[in-house]
Amino acid sequence: xxxxKSQTTIAYIYFLIAAVFGVFLRALHVFDFDxxxxxxxxxxxxxxxxxxxxxxxxxxxxxxxxxxxxxLNQKHQRIFIFTQCTLVGMxxxxxxxxYALFSIIxxxxxxxxxxxxxxxxxxxxxxxxxxxxxxxxxxASLYYLVLSSIGPWALGGIMTILGPGSIWxxxxxxxxxxxxxxxxxxxxxxxxxxxxxENKGATLPRKQNKxxxxxxxxxVLLTLFLSALWTKPIGFVYVLSGAGGLLQLVCFMYxxxxxxxxxxxLQAAFTSTEIFMFKTVMCVLGLKLIIQFLGAIPYFSxxxxxxxxxxxxxxxxxxxxxxxxxxxxxxxxxxxxxITSNAFxxxxxxxxxxxxxxxxxxxxxxxxxFSIPDYYNEGLLIASIxxxxxxxxxxxxxxxxxxxx
Numbered sequence: 001x002x003x004x005k006s007q008t009t010i011a012y013i014y015f016l017i018a019a020v021f022g023v024f025l026r027a028l029h030v031f032d033f034d035x036x037x038x039x040x041x042x043x044x045x046x047x048x049x050x051x052x053x054x055x056x057x058x059x060x061x062x063x064x065x066x067x068x069x070x071x072l073n074q075k076h077q078r079i080f081i082f083t084q085c086t087l088v089g090m091x092x093x094x095x096x097x098x099y100a101l102f103s104i105i106x107x108x109x110x111x112x113x114x115x116x117x118x119x120x121x122x123x124x125x126x127x128x129x130x131x132x133x134x135x136x137x138x139x140a141s142l143y144y145l146v147l148s149s150i151g152p153w154a155l156g157g158i159m160t161i162l163g164p165g166s167i168w169x170x171x172x173x174x175x176x177x178x179x180x181x182x183x184x185x186x187x188x189x190x191x192x193x194x195x196x197x198e199n200k201g202a203t204l205p206r207k208q209n210k211x212x213x214x215x216x217x218x219x220v221l222l223t224l225f226l227s228a229l230w231t232k233p234i235g236f237v238y239v240l241s242g243a244g245g246l247l248q249l250v251c252f253m254y255x256x257x258x259x260x261x262x263x264x265x266l267q268a269a270f271t272s273t274e275i276f277m278f279k280t281v282m283c284v285l286g287l288k289l290i291i292q293f294l295g296a297i298p299y300f301s302x303x304x305x306x307x308x309x310x311x312x313x314x315x316x317x318x319x320x321x322x323x324x325x326x327x328x329x330x331x332x333x334x335x336x337x338x339i340t341s342n343a344f345x346x347x348x349x350x351x352x353x354x355x356x357x358x359x360x361x362x363x364x365x366x367x368x369x370f371s372i373p374d375y376y377n378e379g380l381l382i383a384s385i386x387x388x389x390x391x392x393x394x395x396x397x398x399x400x401x402x403x404x405x
Contacts, residue, residue, distance in 0.1 A: 001073065007059045007080060008336045009398070014051025015324070016395055017091065018044055019388040026384040029377040036098065043095035048319060049180065050110060051087050056327050057188050058083075058117050061138060063334065064195055065121075065129050072124055079117050086110035104156075111149050118142040133198060133209045137191030140217060144183025151176025167231055174227035181318050183220050189326045190216070196333055200269035202262035212254060219247035226295050230305035238296055245293035252289050256282070270333065273341040277329040280348065284321040291317075309362035313355055320351055320387075328394075343394045350387030357383055 002010075021044035028037055062076055089106030097103055121142060129135050154172045162168055194204065204212070222244025225237050259266070259282075267275060291314060294300045304310050328344060331337035357380045364372050373379070 002077060002080060004059060004063045004067065005336055008056060008331060010084070011052055011056035011059060012337070012395055012398075014047050014055060014087065016388075016391055018048035018052055019391045021047065021095070023381070023384045023388050026377070026381040030381050035095075039098040040095050042098050042103070043091060046090050046094055046107065047087070050090070053185060053319065053323055053327070054114070055083065055087070056331075057185065060192060060327075060330060060334070060336075061121060061188065063336070064192065065126075065138070066124055069124065069126070072120075075120065079113065079120060082116070083110070083113040086113055107152065111152065114145055114149065118146055132195070133204055133206065134191040134195040136213050137187045137194060140213075141184050141187035141191060144179045144187060144220070148176050148179035148184060151179075171228060171231075175224070177315075178224050178227050179220075181323065182223055185323055187216070187220070189323070189330075192330055193326075196330070197262065197266070201265045202259075204258060208258075212251060215247060216251050219244045219251060223248065223292065226292065226301070229295070229298075229301035238298060238301075242293070242296035245289070245296050249289050249293055252286060273339070273344065274329060274332055276341065277325060277332065277339070277344055280344075281322065281325050281329060284317065284325060288314075288317060288322055303366060307362050307365050309358050309365060313358040313362060316355060316358065321355075337394075338398055339394060340397060343390070343397055346393055347387075347390040350383065350390040353383040354380070354387050 021040060025037070025040055025044060027033070028035070028040070059080075066072055066076070086106050086109045090103060090110065093100070093103035093106060122139060125135065125139075151172045151174075154175075155169065158164075158166055158168045158172055194209075197204070222240050225241035225244065228237060229241060266278075270278065295304055304314065325344075325347075328337075328339045328347075332339040357376070361372060361376065
């Protein structure tokens with residue numbers, strides 16, 4: 001049997017591998033390697049999203065809500081092992097062939113693995129869990145996970161009939177990404193945080209929780225339109241996307257008010273390092289929502305569509321910042337991973353350096369007033385290495401702790 005701690009360690013190893021891919025991608029701008037850049041990008045993104053984030057989140061969901069039923073352990077082990085086969089398959093095929101026969105087979109099998117986990121979780125959720133404040137968020141997150149898969153399924157038909165140059169090709173990818181990070185990942189994290197807060201005595205009243213849940217889901221659906229603004233649609237689409245962005249900001253402000261009321265409970269329940277991580281996550285989330293709302297304004301939506309550096313910085317802000325830091329916090333609170341203050345600060349430094357350099361280049365392209373230094377690519381490679389070292393530092397700290405335990 002693979003323990004929950006071992007499963008989280010395996011998920012984190014995928015994070016390390018994704019970081020190695022990231023360093024290699026930066027090295028390709030400095031050194032002359034005879035490889036296909038796009039193929040490495042596909043390997044990097046699939047392992048980061050599906051290896052690290054998906055695997056860690058599903059392991060946490062099982063740990064918090066299902067694992068107490070020992071009769072289900074064997075069934076979950078089968079899902080976990082099958083998922084590993086698909087992830088290893090993608091890791092060994094995407095970097096070498098991009099989207100081709102075997103990589104498509106493994107990524108398709110992964111979709112079936114995600115359906116299997118969704119069915120397993122919903123079917124085996126206890127009546128007590130279904131009555132809890134966190135369950136609607138967890139259930140909705142899994143439905144968004146399934147909904148997001150429409151994007152990959154549609155790509156095959158779009159490529160065959162319309163070709164990769166069609167706007168529908170890009171829209172299908174954005175559909176998938178939106179319901180991944182704004183639907184599945186965001187609501188799963190919120191559901192887990194609500195569960196943790198409840199266990200620490202910070203209970204959200206049922207009526208307010210229902211309103212918050214409905215508003216949040218409406219905002220998730222409306223912000224989907226942000227992914228289509230690069231097509232320069234009719235004005236009403238801008239209005240809908242702006243309303244979605246604004247509604248998410250309102251939800252964020254409401255959550256801050258709730259947290260402020262329960263702050264004494266949280267400070268007493270968490271360590272000083274966990275409080276620092278939580279504050280950092282809230283700052284990253286707040287900035288993400290502000291940027292998202294600004295993206296509904298035609299001028300800024302045009303910038304994000306034409307300057308690739310700003311798009312990359314935004315996606316990194318979400319996955320390396322909001323989602324990964326939230327997972328660090330949850331792993332620390334649940335005692336599955338030890339995230340020390342120095343380890344988190346080291347990671348935060350690497351994150352800020354890489355984001356700062358990518359955004360700097362984006363601003364340079366936008367304004368044309370700054371000049372990119374001669375050794376910019378070398379500097380970004382060094383910053384990426386620092387980010388990798390910070391991720392490895394967290395890993396090494398936990399491995400060494402296990403070996404001395």
